[in-house]
Amino acid sequence: MSEATKMLKGGSFLLSMPDPEQVFTPEDLSEEQRMIAGTAREFSEKVRARLHEIEQDKPFHSRPLLQELGELGLLGLEIPEKYGGMGLDKVTATVAVEEYSRAGAFAITIGAHTGIGTLPIVYFGTPEQKAKYLPKLATGEWVAAYALTEPNAGSDALGARTTARLSEDGKYWILNGTKQWITNAGFADVFVVYAKVDGEKFSAFIVERSFPGVSIGPEEKKMGLHASSTCSLILEDAKVPVENLLGEIGKGHHIAFNILNIGRWKLGAGAVGSAKLVLSIAAEYAKTRNQFGKPIAELRAIQQKLADMAVRTYVTESMGYRTAGLLESALEGLDPDAPGSEVAKRLEEYAMECSIMKVFGSEAFDFVADEGVQIHGGYGFMDEYEVSTAYRDSRINRIFEGTNEINRLLIPGTLVRRAMKGQLPIMQALAGLQGELMELTPFEESDEPLAQEVFMIDRAKKVFLMLAGLGVQKFQMALEKEQELLLGVADIAIEIYAMESAVLRALKAIRAGRPGLKPEMARVYCQEAFERIATIARTLLPAVEEDGDTLRTQLSMLKRLTRYTPTNTIALKRQIAARVLEKGDYVC
Known part of the structure; x- marks a missing residue:
């Protein structure tokens, strides 16, 4: 990663636009990363051809397939070499996750093992714990799972009722409780389990399936994900050796929430691969399905759908690799045995971007x-x-890793915390906003590429700050209760990150002389997103400004902020659809 990339702060995209060279894009992938992507795709396509078979007998098929992936070295991409893995970067993990998604629901099996199941030990385990578990997890000899959710503790993870108490001889933690909807539970060997020490101190433990008092419930009957295992983990006076405490007593939330941040980003990255696959399937079907005496691919209505699918996929892909680059910049140079507190500090930097990636990716794939x-x-x-x-x-993606509603609420919450700690100059930006709003000038035509889109992004940031500032001014400490306002502000932040990621990637490609369809896709998305931002703001303003005259003034200001010259997006979408149909696949 470049020195410039390291300077970017979490949430800073809301205040300024970085140079395109500071943002990682798929076009920056190395030859090694592309080779790993190819290996992951080859494996995933083989699994894809057997999905129906796997659905019928998950435990029988899943372990051998994971072991095969381990033999290829792909289960250990993020495990340090010191502990039997490859010790590669987050961008490489992104390309692998994207390709795994072609394996359908089996991708969830892989993700639960390599991500939320293994990474807590990678980042928060002791050297002894890492030496014991990571080599076996890297080969697939052992399978990992993550046990956080309970029947009465879903989004409210800290409301967990599972308890842990020290045995009288001080050799074991005695765990009691039930964990629900645990991916891989049907055949996992190792579980990262969260419980409250003495019923109060939220903590994490490494629990082996073979420990006394550990049992597994029956397979859940799910709406989807039939190729993945989902069961309950039942702990009845389960005896867990004291050395299997993961991290510190009472600090389990640092592990849980930061690992979920990584899980959120990976979920969004997986959505990219899934969307690409569905787009290719739909494009090929449209070319072969005849109605009214011709392929439905010739119908403008179908072409518009394909174009919209391609644009959402392009934007999600741009956001995913941008976020991967940010995470790698945060973790670069981290010692394999660095203390958990240092890991948590680095991962927390981009918590907002991870939540945005999860929300946008899951909804784009939907x-x-x-x-x-x-x-x-x-x-x-x-x-x-x-x-x-x-x-x-x-459908599950909008519920996994914290519901999209919870993640939307986390976005402004994270922003406020960063502002209060002086980690992001939000308060200074708010203080200077009024003067900027009074000096607004209309867009001036320019020969610079995507000039109007860059202008829209700047104006969208001012809309965000205007609404956030008014909300804080009116509700102050009671702001957290105004969830409708927070959700709307979060949606604007998400759209800004999406618009900016799409434009920065396109500008970088233009500089490199290989623009492809990126500028067209960025223009389409920015115009439609800008309209959505204006609509959200018009809805929210009456909730933060009740005085009639002041509200009219604010609405007039909003109108000036969101004024632009429309682009012929119909023509752009026809161009995009033509290329998709020509290739029969995603193209940008």
Whole structure:
């Protein structure tokens, strides 16, 4: 990573736009990273061809497949070499996660093992714990799972009722409780379990399946993800050796929330691969399905759908690799045995971007899967068509890793905390905003590429600051209760990150002389996102400004902020759709 990239602070995208060279894009992938992506795709396509078989007998198939992936070295991408892994970067992990998604629900099996199951030990384990568990997890000899959710503790993770008490001889932690909806539980060997020491201190433990008092419930019958195992983990006076405490007593939330940050980013990265696959399936179907005497691919309505699917995929991909670059810049140079407190500090830097990636990625894939079914018509509703499986599987992503509503609330919450700690100059930006709003000038035509889109992004940031400032001014300490306002402000922040990621990637490609369709996709997305931002702001302003005359003034200011000259997005989408149909796949 460049020195320039290291200077970027979490949340700083809301205040200024970095130079395109500071942002990592898929075009920056090294040859080694592309080779790893190819290996992951080859494996995933083989699994994809056997998904129905795997769905019928998950435990029988999953372990051998994970071991095969381990033999390829892909289970240990993020495990330090010192402990039997490859010790590679977050960008490499991103390309692997994207390709795993082609394996359907089995990608969840891989992700739970390599991500939230293994990384708590990688980042927060003692050298002894790492030496004991990581080599076996890297080869697939052992399978990992993550046990946080409980019947009465979902989004409210700290409301967990599972308890841990020290045995009288001081040799064991005695755990009691039930963990629910645990991915890989049907065949996992190692669980990262969260429990409250003495019923109060939220802590983490490494629990082996073979420990006394540990049992597994039956497989859950799920709407989707039929190729992954989901069971309960039951702890009845489970005896866990004292050396299996993970991290410090009472500091389990540092592990849980920071590992979830990584899980959120990875979920968004996986959505990219899933969206690409569905887009290619839909494009090929459209070219072969004849109605009214011609392929439906020739219908403008179908072309518009394909273009919209491609644009959402491009934007998600741009955000995902940008976020991967940020995370890698935070973790670069980290000692394999660095203390957990240092790891937590580094991971927390981009918590907001991880939440944004999770929300946007899951909803983008939902959109693509839904349109994929629609293009297939009645056949899309039939179980034997792959697009129907994608549609069922996509729904959980908006619930996994913290619901999208929780993640939306985390975005402004994180921003406020960073501002109060002086980590981000939000208060200074708010103080200078009024003067900026009084001196607004309209967009001036420019020969610079994507000049109007850059202008829109700047204006969108001013809208964000205007609403955030008014909200803080009116509600002050009671702001956290105004969830409708917080959700709306979060949506604007998400759109800003999406717009900016799309534009920065396009500008970087233009500089390199390989723009492809990136400028067209960025223009389409920015115009539509800018409209959504204006609508959200018009809805929120009356909630933060009740005085009629002042409200009219604020609405007039908003109108000036969101004024722009519309682009012919219909023509741009026709151009995008033509290229997608020509290739029969995602293209940018």
